[in-house]
Amino acid sequence: MHPQSKYPTPSDIDNIICVRIPDLEVYLTLYNLVKxxxxxxxYGLSRLTSPCMKNKKCSKYFPKKFTDDTIVDADGFPLYQRRTNTHVIHKTDIALDNMHVVPYNTRLLLKYQAYINMEWCNQSTSIKYLFKYIHKGYDRITATIVPSISKTLQDQEPIDDIKGYLDCRMENILEKPSVTESMFSSCLVANAKYEEACSLTYDELMIMFVYERRKRLWKPRKIGFTICRLIQVPPTTDNFFYLRMMLIVVKEPTSYEEICKVDDNQYDSFRDACFIMGSLKMTDNTLEISKRLVNEVQVIFFESFS
Structure with a gap:
C-alpha cells in the first residue's frame, strides 16, 4: 500500500484497534456494546462445552496477557495494549477484564452495533482473505448418469454395495423438504403471510427478516438488521440472470408468475418482464444492461435506523 495508508508503528495501531473495557459512567453506550x-x-474448565474449548483449552488463546504498550514482534504479529488498571464486565457472576476483550474498532462498533473483530496484519495472504468471499460462486454439485445394473445373469455386473446404498437413499433425499423448499420459495410464502413484507424486494426482505433453517421459513427480525448481498449471476445463465434482475425491483411476489407481471400484464418469461420494465435494451441484437443495474454493488451497507 501507499505509505500514507500504512500503520507501521504501535501508536498507529492503538488509533484504530482497541482492546479495553470503557468506563461505564463516561461511555455508557460503548460499554454496553463491548459487553x-x-x-x-x-469458557474454561468450568464450561468445557463452550465452542472455543479444544482439549480443555481455549482455541482462541484467551485469556490474553496484560501488556502496557502495543508491541509488534519479529514476525510482524502484534500484542495489543491490555493494561491492568481496567474496568470489568460481569457475566453470570464472573468478572471479566481486558484479558477477555476481542480487538475492536470504536467507530465501527458504535456504527453497526455488532460483533466486528478488528485485527492488524501485514501478511500477503490477508489480501486473499479479504476478497475470497465476494468472489465465491453459488453452491455446486457434481452428478453422473450411468446405466442401471442389469438383473439378468448374462449381463450382471459386479455389485457395488456403496453405490447401491446411495442410490436407494437418493429418492428419499430428493423428496425432503430441505431440498424442495429453498430460502427463495420460503420468501414467497413470507410475502403472502406478513404485511411487513408487502413493500420489500427480495434483498430488502433479507435485511428486515431472519431465516430459520430448521423450520425453513422467514420471520420478521425482533431487533436490528443485517448486511446482505445477492450472489452474482452471469448473463450466460439466461433465465436465472433475468430472475435476479427482477428480484431487485419486484415487491411482494408470492409466486414465480407474479415476478413476470408488470403493470397487471402477465409475461411468459423473466426476460420479457425485464425488457418491459426498461432494465434491458436491444441494440443491434446485443443485450445491454442499463446503467442503473451496472452500477449496482454486490454488497450494500445500510445505515442503522434512528
Whole structure:
C-alpha cells in the first residue's frame, strides 16, 4: 500500500484497534456494546462445552496477557495494549477484564452495533482473505448418469454395495423438504403471510427478516438488521440472470408468475418482464444492461435506523 495508508508503528495501531473495557459512567453506550458483542467469556474448565474449548483449552488463546504498550514482534504479529488498571464486565457472576476483550474498532462498533473483530496484519495472504468471499460462486454439485445394473445373469455386473446404498437413499433425499423448499420459495410464502413484507424486494426482505433453517421459513427480525448481498449471476445463465434482475425491483411476489407481471400484464418469461420494465435494451441484437443495474454493488451497507 501507499505509505500514507500504512500503520507501521504501535501508536498507529492503538488509533484504530482497541482492546479495553470503557468506563461505564463516561461511555455508557460503548460499554454496553463491548459487553454484548466483544467479550470472549464463559469458557474454561468450568464450561468445557463452550465452542472455543479444544482439549480443555481455549482455541482462541484467551485469556490474553496484560501488556502496557502495543508491541509488534519479529514476525510482524502484534500484542495489543491490555493494561491492568481496567474496568470489568460481569457475566453470570464472573468478572471479566481486558484479558477477555476481542480487538475492536470504536467507530465501527458504535456504527453497526455488532460483533466486528478488528485485527492488524501485514501478511500477503490477508489480501486473499479479504476478497475470497465476494468472489465465491453459488453452491455446486457434481452428478453422473450411468446405466442401471442389469438383473439378468448374462449381463450382471459386479455389485457395488456403496453405490447401491446411495442410490436407494437418493429418492428419499430428493423428496425432503430441505431440498424442495429453498430460502427463495420460503420468501414467497413470507410475502403472502406478513404485511411487513408487502413493500420489500427480495434483498430488502433479507435485511428486515431472519431465516430459520430448521423450520425453513422467514420471520420478521425482533431487533436490528443485517448486511446482505445477492450472489452474482452471469448473463450466460439466461433465465436465472433475468430472475435476479427482477428480484431487485419486484415487491411482494408470492409466486414465480407474479415476478413476470408488470403493470397487471402477465409475461411468459423473466426476460420479457425485464425488457418491459426498461432494465434491458436491444441494440443491434446485443443485450445491454442499463446503467442503473451496472452500477449496482454486490454488497450494500445500510445505515442503522434512528
Amino acid at each position: 454484548a458483542h466483544m467479550i470472549h467469556g464463559q
